[in-house]
Amino acid sequence: MARRRLSLPASRVLLGALSGALLMAQPQPPATPLVWAPSSSAPAGLLTPREWELHDRFIERAKAGSINIVFFGSTPTEMWLWQDRGRSVWGRILAPLKAEDFGSQGTGFASLLWRMQNGELDGYQAKLVVLQAEDAFFAGDTATRDDGLKDYASKYAAIIAEIRARQPQVKILLFGVFPRYEADAASARDNAALKTLGDNESVFFIDMRDRFFLPDGSFDTRLWSPTSGPLGMQTRTFEVWAEVLQPWIERFVR
Numbered sequence: 001m002a003r004r005r006l007s008l009p010a011s012r013v014l015l016g017a018l019s020g021a022l023l024m025a026q027p028q029p030p031a032t033p034l035v036w037a038p039s040s041s042a043p044a045g046l047l048t049p050r051e052w053e054l055h056d057r058f059i060e061r062a063k064a065g066s067i068n069i070v071f072f073g074s075t076p077t078e079m080w081l082w083q084d085r086g087r088s089v090w091g092r093i094l095a096p097l098k099a100e101d102f103g104s105q106g107t108g109f110a111s112l113l114w115r116m117q118n119g120e121l122d123g124y125q126a127k128l129v130v131l132q133a134e135d136a137f138f139a140g141d142t143a144t145r146d147d148g149l150k151d152y153a154s155k156y157a158a159i160i161a162e163i164r165a166r167q168p169q170v171k172i173l174l175f176g177v178f179p180r181y182e183a184d185a186a187s188a189r190d191n192a193a194l195k196t197l198g199d200n201e202s203v204f205f206i207d208m209r210d211r212f213f214l215p216d217g218s219f220d221t222r223l224w225s226p227t228s229g230p231l232g233m234q235t236r237t238f239e240v241w242a243e244v245l246q247p248w249i250e251r252f253v254r
Helices: 008-025 049-064 075-081 087-097 109-120 145-166 185-195 235-252
Strands: 069-072 099-101 128-132 171-175 203-206
Touching: 049 099, 049 109, 069 075, 069 109, 075 087, 075 099, 075 128, 087 099, 087 235, 109 145, 128 145, 128 235, 145 171, 145 185, 171 235, 185 203
Parallel strands: 069 099, 069 128, 128 171, 171 203
Antiparallel strands: none
16 A cells, blocks of 8 residues: 655644654753742841832832833932932933833842842843942942952852843843042953953943043043032933943844
């Protein structure tokens, strides 16, 4: 008896079904569990009072989902939402893109990692994480700057690994330390250590230091005022930050 041969379309369907069955049979890596731990469950002394106040709010925003861009960092990141600093820029440029700001004053390496493991990276699928770095003395890091840079970078590497584990689809923009005055060579050394963490595939390191200096090399106090008016970062800083973000938003969000 002559054997019947499957038609080409039918054979492709069968092959696809077999391949799918084989893939399903392979052991799958466990999904990162969703954890909604409130501030009250944090180890004693881990969170600053400001983090304690904000963490539960951040969890509620995360649970609501629909987040395209999420910001993490310390005071400079929180200042995006300060009325006299970055709020107008945020409302005009970032809020319409479904961005959320999870920045908090006093954020440290250990507290940020705990917050990420306990709700602030769960419940949504972002397209972009903006992680703004602090200097090598970041929130109580007591290592000396010269001896501590390797450890400093490794702590940010752990934070990046947590982001990638919980948001594997996301692209991460690691912004380097902002200079605070004209002779701030320390921020350049910190950023050299942080630059090693970028792979230009899922993690992109961005150094904005040059934007804080005028063409003649003097420090631009329109961005960071060390002496007058509201001290520190100015509204102009957030306008520049938004300008630097724009091509990444066009590439990964829109």
